[in-house]
Amino acid sequence: MTNFAAVSLSRDDFEYLDASGSSGPVVRVAIRALRVAGSPRMAGENLEHVRTLADTPDELPPIIVHRPTMRVIDGVHRLRAAKLRNQQDIAVRFFDGDEADCFVLAVRANVSHGLPLSLAERKAAATSIVASHPHWSDRLIASVTGLSAKTIGEVRRTVKAPQPDRRIGQDGRVRPINSLEKRRLASNLMRADPNLSLRQVAKAAGISPETARAVRARLQRGEDPAVRQRVGTRKNEEKRQPKPQPPTPLPDRSTVLRYLRTDPTLRFTDTGRTLLRLLDVHSMPNERWATMVRNVPPHCRETIAQAALECARVWRTVAEQLERNSHGHG
Structure with missing residues (x-):
């Protein structure tokens, strides 16, 4: 019997195969021994992509x-292409792990290469991964699905699954979850289903029933449910009527x-330097701008106005x- 080496995926240290599958030895496996199921693709296989792969000479x-x-x-389209080529076997790398990790690996592989998953497929996959790996951080799941950490946070709020007290970050470190x-x-669960x-x-949120009661009470009063409030604080605040403070004036241009000129990451x-030069032009006092506007020749005022608007x-x-x-949306 061939001693097939396997690629292992640990949820603790987050070791994945790279996009080319360069980890682990390659072996030949009979195509009839393989089965296809559990793909993250909602639309199924792309026959045109299969034919393109089958026509590839390499x-x-x-x-x-x-x-x-x-x-x-990972590689259903390549498997179908091998069948079209009338191959009896195909090159394989094996993976040892549970079903949940298999799905994670399939998503990661199909986000980074081949025929990429659609946005809807990646969001659906994120929902499954949040449910199966709730102890993974938003950034860690984002790195798997090709979505932003903010999107994963929004997905997490729709998944009614117990939340652990700690999460594994993208760097492999375990950190406690912010109680806020x-x-x-x-509060989002209550809004979604009163x-x-x-x-x-x-x-579902990983808090005590007493804390959940306090959150609901704050929602009913129209207050921020994520803010803690000590007993008696609200009553004391109601008694006090502080004078409104004037808004802090913004610094001029x-x-x-x-201030920006002192930043070495800009100066050097x-x-x-290009940004500083452009900003320097716009830092003129309002009086100089007004004088400039008054001195624009009448025949080109409209043209300059359009250029200024652009x-x-x-x-x-x-x-x-x-x-x-x-804010992390880049």
Whole structure:
């Protein structure tokens, strides 16, 4: 009997095969011994892609197979192409692990190469992985599914599964879950299904029934449910009527530019220096801008106005992209 070496996937250290399947030895396996099931593809196989692979003159990369069940984890299209070529066997790398890890590996492989999973398929896969691996962090699951950590967080709030007190991060380290995140999860569960009992919400969010009761009470009062409040604090706050504080004035453009000029990551890079030069133009006092506007010749005012509007649109796009990136949406 051939001693097939296997590729192992540990949920603790998050060791995966890379996209080319370069881990583990390659062996030839009879095609009739393999089976296909449990694919993350909702639309099924793409026959055109199968025909394209079958017409490829080169040897196709090895497929990945779950050795205990002989189920194809990654490479169904290559398997179908091999059948069209009338091959009797195919190159295989084996994987030893449970069914949940098989699905994770299938998703990761089909996000990074071949015929990529659609956005809907990746979101559906994320839902399954959040349920099967609740102890994995949002960023860790995001790295598998090709989605953002924020999207995984939104998916997690729709999955009614017990949440552990700690999660494994992308770096393999175990960290405790922020208690405020649990309260926020509980509030989202209550909003999604007001008929859930406190015990059901508590079990799903990983909090005590008393905390779930406090979250529901804050929701009913229209307050932020993720904020803790000590006993008697709200009554004391109701008694006090603090005077409204004036908003903190924003720094002017010249002050902001002086601050940015001290940042070495801007001063000593080409991109940073270009940004500083562009911002320097716009840091002129309002009086100078007003004088400039008054001195624009009448025959080109409309043209300059259109050009200024286009510049404003460009800067707005830049600002929106920077804001998205700063909140982890990039």
